[in-house]
Amino acid sequence: MTPHLLYAFTGLLLFVTGLFGMIALDHLLRKLLALNLMGSGTFLVLVGLAQHRNGVDPVVQALVLTGIVVAIAATALGLVLIRRYYHLSGRSSLEPDTNDEAGP
């Protein structure tokens, strides 16, 4: 197992773990964290897999930096929405739409 494949498979494992959490967990914060885990896994695949040609690749480093910025923006937006949702409805999980009471 060469190092770049090790990185890639670790990344893939993280991605799958995150995906599982995203689907299986109820609490919105946990879902958001799971999403971040998926993101980190993707970045690891991106950086790790690209190393196999000629050492460290500056292009993917730049891409991952951009990706991290995007991920932070998305996480921040998610947190704001979750906080507001919690204030308005007193819930911390998404429930089926049949339950239509709009909070206090």
Added chain:
Amino acid sequence: MMAWLMAGLLFTPLAWAVMSLMAGFRAGWRLAWLGMAVQGLVSVLLWLAIADQGGFYYALGDWPAPLGIELRVDGLAVTFILLTATVATACGLHAGVYLDPDKPWQRYFWPLFWFLWAGLNAVWLGADLFNLYVGLELISLSAVGLVALGGAGDALRASLRYLLAALVGSLFYLLGVALIYGQFGTLSLGGVAQLAEDHTALAGAGIALALMLAGLALKTALFPLHGWLPPAHGIAPSPVSALLSALVLKASFYIAARLWLALGETQGSYGVAQLAGALGAAAVLWGSWMACLQPRLKQVVAYSTVAQVGYLFLLFPLTWQVSDQISQQAQEGMTLQVISHALAKAAMFLAAGNLVLSTGSSKVEDLAGVGRFLPFSLFSFGLAGVSLMSLPPSGGFAAKWLLLQATIGSGQWWWALVLIAGGLLSAAYVFRIYRASFQEASGQDDFHHPPRRLEAIPMALALLSLGLGLAGEPVLAIMGLPFEEDG
């Protein structure tokens, strides 16, 4: 000249987003007039320039490809840019009157609106896979913000669900991009397609394509991944719903279509093509059927979007290993479907917004009597419906006609059944709204009349969608070879 046009196109939305962030809603609206005028002018000039000289590659700020941002400006891209300018301007003008300027949170409407526009332009023009990802994320984040703006618990739940679905979709796409880069060492779509053609034995690219398509299908709300769409599109303010249904969904589909046409031939398979088509067909039938059952007016329109998006996925089986002529027909039909649906659905959502504003209720059954008080908006709704039902001479008809020819030409007659059934079902839900509107209910005579401009905008969009059927030929001619490398 061209550099100025490109700068205007890409720079205006971003600059306007920042400027309107500092202004309130009213000042932002006055600012938006100028911005929409600039954007419209630049789009038309660019379109004329492409029609004259053909497409070209444009390196942003003269930075070359791997680290710089390369843009592909071709006939299809400028057509979609022009479409975006048309629909977004209409929605912006509508929103300026429709939204309540005294609510404090509305001042964030314009920045989000402009960021959305910037993201859309970035996706239409993007030539490399990673920048397409950034464009997609810009679109998703601003779209989620627009849905959530000032909403109550329900709106926030819808927008959270939308956010999670959109982010998972983007990450699937990004994972595919990571695999592609690991395999080929390039991110340019053209370069990847070239390499994939030379080395057909590489297995990784097939998996990467599947991951990217799955992620984009989730973002485009392909059946059965459409669960997030109806709540989000149904609960957002009408101008926002119109933007989301008309343009935002098309962005992720556009990327999927480009990927498929570049890589599908070498990396795709009969199974994948037929699966995408089958899911699209299921979306057409299920979405239309659900639209017939929804109690709320805007939910009807939202489910109709699920159905109309299903048609787009027929592109996959109709372009896989068929002759160039049939593939061309399918691509032209699909492009017309994207344009006519964008115009018709924007008109329909805006008209539905007027009806809701007028009756003060979002239920279909409360529309009773509105046919007498608000005939103009109802007429726009119906005209948009004509395009969705794909009756001649609408743009929807021209699109379905091309698709029908492609299905027969490629011997896949089963998709023709879907086209016909979808048309009939959409007639069913449009007439359901009409039946409710013309009923004379007792006691309901308290109608609010929306301002004249709110009624004129959906009418203009609906007429454009109808006229597209007549003007389809020149539009297609200027697009040249859709989704193909040129220039």
